[in-house]
Amino acid sequence: MTNKNSPDTSGRTKNEHMKNTKTVFLSMLLFAAGILKSNAQMGMGKIEEIESLQERQLIVLIEEPRERMLKKLAKKPKLGTEADYKADLLIYNANVKAVVEKFYPYTKKEVLYKTYSEIEKLKKSKSDAYAVLCCLSTEPSSSSSGLNYADGLYWEKDIKLDFEDRNDLMFTMMVVNLIEDFEKTPVFQTPLFDVFPTQAALAFGMQTTKNYFEMRIRMKKEGSSKKDEKAAIEKTIAENAPKLKDRTLLVRSEWLDKELTEANFKDHYPFKYKICDRETMDKAIMSQDETYAYGVVLPYVVSGSRSNSIIYFQYIFDAKNSEMMAMASPSTGSIMGAGFSGKAGNRNFTFKVMDKIRDQIIGKK
Helix, strand or coil: CCCCCCECCCCCEHHHHHHHHHHHHHHHHHHHHCCCCCCCCCCCCCHHHHHHHHHCEEEEECCCCCHHHHHHHHHCHHHCCHHHHHHHHHHHHHHHHHHHHHHCCCCCCCCEEECHHHHHHHHHCCCCCEEEEEEEEECHHHHHHCCCHHHCCCCCCCHHHHHHCCCCCCEEEEEEEEHHHCCCCCCEEEECCCCCCCHHHHHHHHHHHHHHHHHHHHHHHHCCCHHHHHHHHHHHHHHHHHHHHHCEEEEEHHHECCCCCCCCHHHCCCCCEEEECHHHHHHHHHCCCCCEEEEEEEEEEEECCCCEEEEEEEEEEECCCCCEEEEECCCHHHHHHHHHHCEECCCCECHHHHHHHHHHHHCCC
């Protein structure tokens, strides 16, 4: 008979995996409030750091060609040309500026846009007048050991096709720091649903960060607990899900499972929907169009002592404010088995996922 504390093949004990799994269940409900770290632990920056960050002038890290990416392209020309890489970085920089100018809710001071080396130099000046926002790509295997700020964003010319098979090679985080803690533990970080961020993904990250800050301040003022916040979000989902009957649900075509098509989607989701491209979702979220909701898949990395497990959840958010409206999670057994298999859930929308979302909308238990 196996001892309950014996290690599994990944090096973690069954008790350890059980504890981490319970954390994931809590985090998936608290996500809309932002109580999430890339390894699914609850809470991050101190409340004093959050309050300080809100009053500081914001610096946004703009992307420039990174040495690691240039070397990769030189070795593997099929990934894309240096010219294409630089052109897409210009598009990203324009997108992040547009999103920050529209959605950043705090200090009215002029937002500054600086490169990695410029921010490093400013940090060395010992200034405490700034906060820093950036997006960083990381491999799941390295997520527990921190983000490499010098590497920036991962890029390939056709990143959609490269990641359509969802081989879990990379994901991207939105990170906010105090300038003095740049490259250290962030005040908050949240996964994005695109490796090379679209406007929609950036807006989602910005609004999720705002939700997290508001939740932490509310907990301080009202003395609410994580349990209280969990209950509040469950109530929000119960109230919001029926509203999806009157919205058009946007799901990007590359997120459909191979058996779920635009034609048979209606068999599992009998309400208004549109299988769309990235530009359509960008437009709906940037314009905060209240006639739409949007579906995404987000990864949670549960860290063990020697390896990580990736668990995928599907969420439906309000295009107006990125408030959670419905969600689908893997089964308990699947999540528990992630300690052995390395993953749980599906990186796409499936029949079963849409059935779960439909049941939430109609109030079926």
